[in-house]
Amino acid sequence: MSKLLVGADATPAPYDFDTVLDRGNLSTLKWEMEIARANDPGLLSFGTADMDFRSPPSVLKAVQSVAKEGHFGYPLKRPGYYEAIVGYLDRHFGWKVEKDWLESGVGIYQSMHPVITELTEPGDEIIYQPPVHHVFAEIIEANDRVAVPNQLLNRRGAYEMDFAGLEAAITCRTKLLLLCSPHNPVGRVWTLGELRLLAAICEKRNIIVVSDEVYSGLLYPGSTFVAFASLSQWTSMNTYTMISPSKPFNLTGLKHSIVIAANPAFRAAYRKGIARTNLHYGTSIFGLAGAEAGYRDSDDWTNALMQYVARNFEYVRAQFGKHLPEVTLTVPEATYFSWLDLAPLGAAKERYQALIERAARLVVTYGESMGRGGEQHIRLNLATPLSNLAAGVDRLLAVLVPLTGRDYSKG
Numbered sequence: 022m023s024k025l026l027v028g029a030d031a032t033p034a035p036y037d038f039d040t041v042l043d044r045g046n047l048s049t050l051k052w053e054m055e056i057a058r059a060n061d062p063g064l065l066s067f068g069t070a071d072m073d074f075r076s077p078p079s080v081l082k083a084v085q086s087v088a089k090e091g092h093f094g095y096p097l098k099r100p101g102y103y104e105a106i107v108g109y110l111d112r113h114f115g116w117k118v119e120k121d122w123l124e125s126g127v128g129i130y131q132s133m134h135p136v137i138t139e140l141t142e143p144g145d146e147i148i149y150q151p152p153v154h155h156v157f158a159e160i161i162e163a164n165d166r167v168a169v170p171n172q173l174l175n176r177r178g179a180y181e182m183d184f185a186g187l188e189a190a191i192t193c194r195t196k197l198l199l200l201c202s203p204h205n206p207v208g209r210v211w212t213l214g215e216l217r218l219l220a221a222i223c224e225k226r227n228i229i230v231v232s233d234e235v236y237s238g239l240l241y242p243g244s245t246f247v248a249f250a251s252l253s254q255w256t257s258m259n260t261y262t263m264i265s266p267s268k269p270f271n272l273t274g275l276k277h278s279i280v281i282a283a284n285p286a287f288r289a290a291y292r293k294g295i296a297r298t299n300l301h302y303g304t305s306i307f308g309l310a311g312a313e314a315g316y317r318d319s320d321d322w323t324n325a326l327m328q329y330v331a332r333n334f335e336y337v338r339a340q341f342g343k344h345l346p347e348v349t350l351t352v353p354e355a356t357y358f359s360w361l362d363l364a365p366l367g368a369a370k371e372r373y374q375a376l377i378e379r380a381a382r383l384v385v386t387y388g389e390s391m392g393r394g395g396e397q398h399i400r401l402n403l404a405t406p407l408s409n410l411a412a413g414v415d416r417l418l419a420v421l422v423p424l425t426g427r428d429y430s431k432g
């Protein structure tokens with residue numbers, strides 16, 4: 022384990038996160054789909070987990086140089102690709118991974134699918150920890166396995182794992198636990214102590230862990246991340262770790278994910294699973310180039326990015342503190358999300374959703390999609406220029422503050 026140094030006094034390189042993107046030629050689910058759906062070019066989107074920033078310069082250069090070559094044959098992973106990932110995991114988390122442990126896929130959830138089908142039987146139970154990204158439960162159920170929630174404990178916006186609940190939830194049919202680390206949407210970076218407790222329970226009950234660590238590249242200044250598989254010999258041999266350049270370098274459209282398993286039997290099972298759909302043959306040539314450049318050359322950029330995101334969070338917190346202190350904001354340690362509890366406003370979901378969508382013309386992610394404990398919450402995507410965020414927060418407060426009976430003036 023080592024600390025990723027992105028302290029407040031580190032000087033960020035001069036990257037531009039303030040300029041609002043020219044969306045002229047862009048076509049994304051986050052913006053263009055929502056604008057078309059609402060037929061409203063003035064809508065602001067804080068939904069889908071993409072950033073409103075261009076990718077790091079090193080990544081742009083690498084992808085452009087592939088395009089310039091003009092040849093897009095089935096690509097072979099080259100040594101530099103493996104070195105970049107192995108180097109990144111060691112440099113950031115002190116996790117020593119061997120090149121042979123790395124497999125790949127076209128997305129984190131696509132990569133979970135073969136793990137589920139190869140290691141479990143229909144009807145087996147898989148534990149997940151809501152509120153969590155909606156696909157966790159969906160991918161379990163889509164494979165005819167039983168999704169068993171082990172809901173996080175929420176202490177006035179501070180989240181913890183429910184270890185007693187976890188022990189109680191395990192049965193003889195429990196085979197896997199899907200861990201979200203760091204956690205989307207609550208932004209927790211699980212501590213060494215928490216992960217050790219989790220590992221002890223899984224070891225005792227012989228449960229394999231699939232650790233989705235896609236947000237480990239997006240840590241707030243001062244956060245220390247520990248890779249679950251790096252905890253012990255047992256976790257090393259009983260974990261599938263999933264990472265992707267998609268979130269840290271804003272490459273969700275390049276469709277490349279990385280699966281790490283020290284256990285050769287786990288790798289064989291994974292390969293067998295993806296061979297069913299021929300996904301073992303070749304991968305995205307742009308995904309490989311983006312991953313290599315991102316993991317090798319983008320530390321300064323992500324450091325500067327997370328300082329920007331942290332400032333954006335402080336902006337949201339200050340505005341809500343001033344105008345709507347009833348709403349609890351969870352303090353994130355990672356990710357680019359802000360998680361807000363609207364329950365104290367006492368409004369029905371239908372009422373605040375209509376206000377947010379139709380009066381404020383905003384897209385946010387509603388917490389009920391994240392399962393138990395997500396009700397009455399919204400998730401805001403903070404990876405956007407401050408000017409855009411400020412406009413969105415202003416519109417949000419303008420519709421939510423009147424629910425308290427008070428007037429809203431920007432002040």
Ligand SMILES: Cc1ncc(COP(=O)(O)O)c(C=O)c1O
Binds near residue numbers: 265
């Ligand atoms: C926790 C989590 N895992 C995985 C994904 C999907 O990642 P990818 O696009 O790399 O498959 C998301 C997307 O939002 C996510 O929130």
